[in-house]
Amino acid sequence: MAERVAVVGAGIAGLGAAMALAGREREITVIDRDPPAPANLETAFDTWERKGVTQLRHSHVFLGCLVTLIRDKHPRLHDKLRQAGAREFDFEAALPHQLRDQYVPTAEDRDLAFLFSRRTTLEHVMRAYVETLPGVRFLTETAVRGLMVDKSGNVPKATGVLTGNDGAKTIAADVVIDASGRNTILIDALRDNGVTIDEEKSPAGILYFTRHYRLREGQDEPPRDGQPGAGDLGYIKYGVFAADNRHFSITLAVPEIEMSLRTATLDPRTFDAICMRIPGAARWMNPERAEPVTKVFGMGNLHNVWRHFVHAGEPRVLNFFAVGDAALRTNPLYGRGCSSSMMHAHILADVMNETADPKARAIAFDARTRKALRPFWDVIVKQDLGAIRRAKQEQNPAHKPRLKARLIKSFADDAVGPATRGNLSVYRAIMKGFHMIDTPTAWLRRPLIVARVLAMWVTPKPWKRALYQPKLGPERQEMLTQLGLAST
Ligand SMILES: Cc1cc2nc3c(=O)[nH]c(=O)nc-3n(C[C@H](O)[C@H](O)[C@H](O)COP(=O)(O)OP(=O)(O)OC[C@H]3O[C@@H](n4cnc5c(N)ncnc54)[C@H](O)[C@@H]3O)c2cc1C
Structure with a gap:
């Protein structure tokens, strides 16, 4: 019998899950609270009402990891995006101008292209593509209000979702995928059913x-x-x-x-x-x-969030999988959320295709999610806490940073920055982490890359002057004065 999958949310993670799961013996119902997509891209940008996706009209950049997944696993979607005007900005085009003359292409550069597209364009084209896939149907303007849970066994099992104004309608499912984003109600629904979901949360600042x-x-x-x-x-x-x-x-x-x-x-x-x-x-x-x-x-209200669905090797719930922002979120500044959501959805599909056993699925999904995505989350949390400290210090012109802070800043400004702009291998290694093709700190385990960065650190400043960034803009006080804002 076909496996019935209810995907709650038709954002990047929900569409990603549907496209990764389709094509097998499955009935996939994608349920979204918002209206269907308007007829064309410009109307989508101007008027598509998406109360369920508050960030829809914020800037979005899409990284190599997402582009590569689409290119390799969904070539028809890749073509459609290009036809709609979305553009790939490839590795060579993105090179710092100091590196252009020394550029020698390698095969891996293919995976290091940005996709330039409004978020509405990407979603519009993705939605139209997923609608054509076998076994997928959409229910739009349908808010999910709750979760059906079977509590008869040792571990609670999701058995479907509740919709309708009073949550009186049911959609039964063998698997429920929560792709309903940052404001998911299903985590609370789990908790209301006695399921403990631990959560780590740290400010983006x-x-x-x-x-x-x-x-x-x-x-x-x-x-x-x-x-x-x-x-x-x-x-x-x-x-x-x-x-x-x-x-x-x-x-x-x-x-x-x-x-x-x-x-x-x-x-x-x-x-x-x-x-x-x-x-x-x-x-x-x-x-x-x-x-x-x-x-x-x-x-506002931007946080890094990580939710735990397995504790000490035991799933908290079966047949329920959160993907994308419903499971984990990072500061949008790093532009990783959609790539991470798409990757997450494909990890889930791989796990679901490999085994039908609910417990094995839950454990494997948790382990692979950690392996693929936790390194990014950890680095971002650390960087954000550092940025919050620096923002405070900016407000105090008398602040004198300590030796450790001065060293870290010098490593970034006088070593990593110039090495990235002056050496193609260093730039490539760091961009692989940036595009989520490698973990963000993988370059630190490559002795040759580290040696080049350290060599740059000890290079006298006048010799590397051309590798520094130009001044980005006015100092804080100057900007506030020019804007007529009182300094606080
Ligand atoms: C300001 C900002 C800027 C960002 N910039 C970038 C960027 O540059 N690059 C990048 O990759 N990422 C960026 N992100 C992150 C990215 O937007 C998210 O990571 C991504 O949208 C997560 O996808 P999702 O499918 O999990 O959730 P969403 O895209 O939020 O989709 C959730 C879907 O669920 C639906 N839904 C919600 N509740 C219900 C319900 N009860 N019933 C039915 N449907 C429901 C919603 O209508 C929506 O369609 C940014 C985020 C923010 C906040």
Whole structure:
């Protein structure tokens, strides 16, 4: 008999799970609270109401890991994305300008391409693709309100979901996949059924502000010739996100403790004024080159979250699998959530294809999730705590960093940064971690790469001057004064 799978949520993880699981003997029902996709991409961007995905209209970049999965496992979707205007920005195109002359391609560079696309475009095309897959049906405008749980055995078992206004309708399933994102209600539903789900949570420490722009007629994207499209000024971080069909967006990430700046950034005039003072952003959004096409979207309450579904080798629940943000989340600044969700969905499908035993599935899924994704989570949590400390220090001009902090900063600024811009092997090794093709610290276990970074550290500054980043923008005090904001 066909295995009945209820996938709650048609975001990246839900669509990823459906596409990874389809094609076997399965009846897959993808259930989403939001309306179906509008007819075309521009309507999707302008008006697709997605209350279930609050981050839909924030900047998104898609990493090599996601592109590679789509290219290798779903080639028809890969073609459709290109036809829709999503673009791959390959390894060579992304090289720092200092490395362009020494570039020698290798086979692995293929996996290190970004996908430039608005989030709405990616999701629109993915949804249309999944709708064509055998055994998959969609129920839209259908909110899941609860979980059906069989508590008769030693370990509770999910047996379906509850929908309808009062949760009175049932959808029975052999497997329930929670892909309902950061605001999942199913974890609480499990807890209400007596299932303990432990959770680790750590702050991202920032608020996100995004505005979208479109290149004007006859204008092109600025050349990638040295002014970085992303950077950290200490009191603010910025990123330019190229997208499809002449669209791009800019995100400003403001530390939570920057009270006056965070309030002001939501105003489009202030947002643009900040961008105009950051050369790497200004060259994109200046009014001669581009026009804004949206308001400024703001988002807070950003955390790194990891939920545990297995404890001491024993599953807490059977036939229930959380994928994507419902299971784990990271600070959006690192651009890893969709890649991680897609990878997670494919890990689950591999496990489900390998065994039908509920306990073996739960244990294998947990172990493989940890192996593939936990290294990224751990590094991000550490980096965020460091960034929160630095943001506090920015507010105190008299602060004198300790020796350890000075060494860490020097290692980043005088060793890793210049080595990445000056040596192709170092750049490639670090980008493999960045694109989630390798773990983020794998390069630290490669003696030759570490030797090159250390050699760069001891190289006198004047010899490596061309390998430093240009100044990213004004100091904090100067920016606040220019914006007319009182310093706090
Ligand atoms: C500000 C911001 C910027 C980000 N930028 C990036 C980036 O640049 N690159 C990147 O890779 N990731 C980024 N991310 C992370 C990325 O958006 C998420 O990791 C990704 O969307 C997770 O996918 P998901 O399918 O798990 O959840 P979602 O995409 O949130 O999808 C959840 C789905 O479940 C549905 N749903 C919710 N509740 C119910 C319910 N009760 N019943 C039925 N349906 C329900 C929703 O309608 C939605 O369709 C960003 C996140 C944020 C917050």
